[in-house]
Amino acid sequence: MAGRSYMPEKETMANGTNKKNDLLSQTLEQLEQGVQDFMSSEKIVEYLKCVSSFYRYSVNNTILIAAQDPEATMVGSFTFWKSKGRFVERGQKGIKIIAPAPVKQKVEVEKIDPNTGEIIMDANGKPEKVEVEKTIPRFKVVTVFDVRQTGGEPLPELDIHELDAKVDNFMDFMIAIQKVSPVPIRFAEIDGEAKGYYHLIDNEIVIQSGMSESQTIKTCIHEVAHAWLHNRELMKQQGIVKDAQTKETEAEGVAFCVSTAFKIDTSSYSFPYIGSWSSGKELKELKASMDTIRVTAGEMIDQIQEQLEILEQERVELKAKEIEQLARDIDQFAYDYDTYEYRDSVENPETGVEVVKAAIIAGEIHEIREWLQEAADNIDLPEDAEAAKELLSRLESSVENVTSGQVVQKQNEELPTELAIEASDKFLYVQETEEGYDYTVYDSNFHEIDGGVLADEGITIEAVRDNLMNEYGLTGQSHPVDIEYLQEVVEQTEQAAISSARNTVFTPDKISFYVAECAEFPVLGEYHENLSLDEALLYFEKIPADRMNGVKGIGFELKDNSDYEGRFDLLVGNHIQRDIIDTIPYYRDHPLIQSAMKKLEDYQREASGQIVQKSAEQIADAVDGKKSVLGRLSANKETIKAQQSANKTKTQQRSKGGQELG
Template sequence: MKKKRLFEEDMDKVLVGMNLKEANENKVKMDKPQQQIQKNEQIILKHKKTKEERKKEVDEFGKMLEAGIKEYIESDRYKELLDNMVNFHDYSVNNSIGIMLQKPDATLVAPYTKWQKLNRQVKKGEKGIVILCPVKYKRMTEETKLDEKGNPVLDKDGYEIKEKIYQNLVTFKIGFVFDKSQTVQLEGKKEFALEPVSELKETVGKSYGELMYAIQEISPVPVSFEKIQSGAKGYYDDKHIKIVVNQGMSELQTLKTMIHEEAHARIHGTHWESDYKKISFDVRECVEFPNLGKVYENVSLEEAVDKLGKISHSSMIPGLVFRLHDGSDYAEMDYPLVIGNELQIDSLNLIEHFRESFEVQKAVTQLMPKFGSVEYLRSTKEIQAESIAYMVSKHFGLDTSDYSFGYVGTWLKDNKQLMENLDVIKATSNQMINDIELSLNKHILFENKIESKEDMTNKIDSFMKTFDPYDYMDSEQSAGFNYESILCDINNNDIGSIKDFLNQIIDEDMEEEMSKEAQKLIQCLDAFVEVILKPELDDGLKFSHGIR
């Protein structure tokens, strides 16, 4: 209780000026809550914080976060940490845990402006939940231009030519979000359906067979089911590149074991390269000035380690760099992964995108035992895999806590192991969840024979013709007009208006068959957006930025 009280007292210091009720006491009361909060924000913004003040805020938050995580782990509340990382998987590890520490009952959080867009108003007197927000910026330096041999390039007068070098850097500032319970619906405004993440997952129509198929489909290596004589529930064979799962187990145990072994394959497997489509590696004889020595470009991680080990450490410092190809702000630029004999974990962890990137986290995990920056025992691998299995299972409504946390406990050497591995656990869990959901969505479209925008439009148009919920067929609007308007909405990515229409049918308790068909169409629309529309939008974005 003392730790919690100290945490709350420290958090109050960070939240100075954010208590809307206190700010209101110093100003004339206003009628509308929105006007009140806007005025309070003006009061807060009068004093523009200096760089040192912002850094101090971030440092204080980091210290409180570290203390809070330590308290949860030491008090056997590791399950709550993972549960929270599932519920707020769109946020970084630090932010999702920070949300839990400040408001343990939070279910759905968003910034103030997002709640406004959802026609909800933050209640007077509510304090914002502190999060860390990355701020990207470029730093320009002038350096001497070097030729291919590493010598300075001179102008006609014999002076060194300078060139501008731009570095992409990231710093952090304090931001705020509010939980749904801290907001109220604005009267007379459209009400959006809002549910906690855990409840949303309950609505996904999936059976054991569908999940089994999806988990097998997304596996990076073949999965077979055999009777394992040793009594093991499953294993990943890195030498023969396969997963074996014991036959005859319960459905829940089978699914959990498959996820556990696939986690091993993804982050501990060394003999398959499909992960590295989004990342490449170079080995440099001189990591700082590559022109001064040999460079081995676009090699596999295994080759990179081998070549790096054969380079003699003379006056030059060798190294291994990586380059992301993921379309992010950090893509197509070189970042050091190993300098000399040191794995650059601390430097990488300063950049949130690298902490959240599965490709970067896998590379770090593969290199840990080779460079000895962290004691890397088999226990660490098992803690990673079982924690990932728990988080992925939890996301899909499967409770494996009785088994998972007993299993983690048998391998746990010390609490430091848990804290060191939260990033790779989060990144891998997110990747597996996204892959499984994509597979499930593809299955929904396959079952409903939807391969194009026209197919989706025909499904909705057919629903209109069959059930005619609001007598549209008797109105002046023709069936052709309905089809064209639906197709136009889909082409413009205005799926929201179609879903609102279908939800209205469900909310008004029309005949049972019509409501069921409307629910089925919403499920198809959601799958259609993820499988067909989003990739189109992403490709368009890449094209517009000149990536393709």
């Protein structure tokens, strides 16, 4: 649903006659009050916690989010959550933030000679006029919801294990920080109380050795923030002057945000810094420094995460090579240990290697373990017994550190993760996500028709594309479309729609009705929309109850620019959905919806022989029809699996086999 637009005209806001401008005014006042509240150390800490999750929002919107819901961790609009396979739960109150909504206006200006720079005169000696288009900045209030207010498919979490004194995780983090640091990092014994420092002359970072892991990581991030923000030559070139306390607080603010994002608690150390800085600061300076912390922390989180992912990928590739070599060594040992037995049981050595490798990847090593242990216990030659024990140790180590998904990850990297096609005057875009396959269908004018997320059940993206083409009737000749081009044109179309909506005159609340042969799947069978309730009842009566596509029904479509605008079932079969509708306070109190239900109840009493007393045979037939639909859907799923198998076969046929930290 498009958000409402608000034009900040002073006269309208002053007299309070424009409700939309009043709402924007209240939001801005809330923003200013929220910043004032942040002058206490406790409020600043809440902001920094918020920033660790919302670092891509502007400082104003970050403060708005924190002021309205300090516990928010991830927010998005209805459309955003839909794209993630989730939905906003009924009755949830949204968070209001400010979004740009610029408009274009045509104005006449005097025509200027490009060569002389002078005004061009017409035959009458008057300045010639030319019409130009100017972009006027405007803003609107939009509604977003925190992840706690939604349900549906689980969201992917940051794939970083919480630091818990494990050396592997700690060293990965330290290596990642070294990679994002613009200067070398070394450890040393530092005199005094300092835990680390960024040396402006030597251009290096020195960290106190022997500290706890969390303190070491926090201090490293703090000093890297100094190196990013407070390089002497860079500040001199930019004409920036900051006092020592501001520098320390910016660095500690960044350290707190980044550490919080990676679930490292540094509050006992960071809070005193932040609290002392909040005393006596002007509002303008506060907001300017907060923005610096927000932008810097966001960039550092991204870069550290990227380095951690690179390290993990390198580890996966190395582990895959180790498993390959281990499988070959075990196979060779089996040949040397009992050559005759090996030749009798293994026709092809390469096949034997693959069998061992597959068992290690799957973690099914019980038989291999028992065989190696038996060999180690019974071999007479000491060197052969030691070789068996060494293979056994390598086998146990490989199973502990490898999962099937990690090892096979590299094999899937060459498969496409997104595609776009044009067919039958429509466009289809599909991309692979952690939730499954996200798809969108556009018409010939690049307006979105439909979309959703399909669960990943092992099906290839090409099979998903083919299935969606059949579902949406894209049966004509198809050809690939450049994805960047499609996304750019779609974005331009959406921006044009936003600009057009800005000038749309809002109409009073409106409700219309639709009739569907299949209430559960309206796209199947007979369907009528944009009806009055009387018209809907006429169409409803004409649809036989024994149609093959399911139980017929009547629904309403509400158009009132609210969060609940859209379609909802009103009558399914012969059951008015009052029990469900009245559980939603907004619908329960809406006069148009309640009036429609009242009219349906009167209609049922007057026509009890037509609706209330439907025969059991008719209802049973309708349900059978619905089952046949589900049967077809199940058959479609089997077809998809067959396509998947064929595609996998084709794919297989095409496939080719710094300063050290102390």
